Amino acid sequence: MIELSSQPIDASAVLAAVEGEEEGGVVLFLGRVRRSSRGQSVRHLDYEAYPGMAETELSALADEARTRLGAARVAIVHRTGRLGLGEIAVAIAVACPHRAQAFAACSWLIDALKARAPIWKKEWYEDGSQWISERP
């Protein structure tokens, strides 16, 4: 499961996508919309993605996690559109034979997603908005 979604993310569906009998360690990461950001109070977020390329990049990240980090099963879902506080913006599930691989692969995946996936986030405050990038 690699997809962009304009609808709320169902974390249980993301977990179900990595079910298997050979993987004993499963890690699920959920990224949620946080109120405080850079000293400002966020009202909501807008996510924009490059349709097609975003899925291609997410698939490439999942492939790399499989071949290089031993992640047997990977699922990634990222929201698009307007999200309110507390909503899930991204879900990443990784299943591996053992937990250490699963933790490492999931941690690498969220960092790599933030750096490479053509997805953009705009934070809206009481008095304005701005596009946010952690790696300018």
Next chain:
Amino acid sequence: MTRVLLFAGLAEACGCRELPWPEPVLPGTVGQFEAALREREPRLAGARFRIAVNQRYARPEDALAPGDEIALIPPVGGG
């Protein structure tokens, strides 16, 4: 007609989601295209972006072909 797609802050800065680029891109590389684009489009002055060709990140030395889908990718911020 080559398509030059814009996203996020770049689309806002230019007031559109696609820049007209009527002349054939060939012959040329991604780096040559970027130089020509920056010269032609003052709204991109100082803008930081990577270039994707056919939905893959491209390098300056990569060659462009007619009909390529070119996108300007400003600093990303997913997650």
